[in-house]
Amino acid sequence: MILHATIRMTIRIAATLALAAILAAPWHDAASAQNAPVPGNAAAKAGAGGGAGTNGAEPDLAYGAFQRGYFLTAFALATRRVEEKSDVNAMTLLGELYAGGFGVAQDDARAAEWYRLAAARGDREAMFALAMFRLRGRDGPRDREASAKWLASAAKLGHPLAAYDLALLYIEGQLFPQDFTRAAELLGVAAQAGSPEAQYALGTLYKEGRGVAKDMSEAVRLWALAALADNTDAEVEYAIALYNGDGVARNEQAAASLFRKAALRGSAIAQDRLARILADGRGAPKNPVEAAKWHLISKARGETDLPLDDFVNSLDAATRAAGEKAAKPWLDALKRPPS
DSSP states (O other): OOOOOOOOOGGGGHHHHHHHGGGGGGGOOTTOTOOOOOOHHHHHHHHTSSSSSSTTOOOOHHHHHHHHHHHHHHHHHHHHHHHHHHHHHHHHHHHHHHHHHSSSSHHHHHHHHHHHHHHHHHHHOOOHHHHHHHHHHSSOOOOOHHHHHHHHHHHTOOOOHHHHHHHHHHHHHHSSOOOOHHHHHHHHHHHHHHHOOHHHHHHHHHHTTTSSSOOOHHHHHHHHHHHHHHEEEEEEEEHHHHHHSSSSOOHHHHHHHHHHHHTTTHHHHHHHHHHHHHHHHHHSSSOOHHHHHHHHHHHHHTTOOOHHHHHHHHHHHHHHHHHHHHHHHHHHHHHHHHO
């Protein structure tokens, strides 16, 4: 039987927050082209009001210009909206323009100033941007405590990314007392907003009964949603549940397909499970060459599987050599230093 993977979310917290901080990083220097494509920045997108208004609301021409890459126009329109209407969304957009160096010289101090003005007026996108700034040291020294306070403010107003990051801090239990119940509440906010990372993490809490009542069916439902959004960890957990019929009807073929998808994306756990499937012929036809290939790859990435060691050692020399040849490109790639 394929066993459940052990999930240690806390070891991913530093990497997750570092990745989230990239959202606040500049994509271009001050010389970026006026008509350059606009990256999908969540803070600017939501903070600027999302373009044309609905229900008769005035369209946000500044954000519309930003979306199309007309950064100087966006800057001029946003400045006018601030001067004439003290528009909070325009303040956040000006912060984004300075933060990214879009149409103006990149200037973290001015970006932070605009973000603070908008945050003081209750803009959750500006609060999240400030949290990311403090985390990366773009608004003074790196300060996780200040970042956490801004995350808490943004999360209180329903910001999904802030809720997710704050939940991880409650799981970590360093800046705040460890509180899985609070973490589950925050992950629920982000999961409801469609965050696959939050769906995966909340599913793990339901699986383990931490902060919520243990409910494998709910865990599987959340993993399935995250897997649809190509979250590799969720694909692995969902595949394990499908293979074992745990919280969902058993479907070994669907599980094998998910394991293969995650294996191709580099999941060592999925590579190991796929090797077992191909060795046993449960969920996919037996294929000893492919089984040997995936076992060698997963083993090189740290997975230990003594039964598969025995399986590969029992193969005839030609089959084993074919598996080694198929694994070689992957193994060579693992040996190369990261660029």
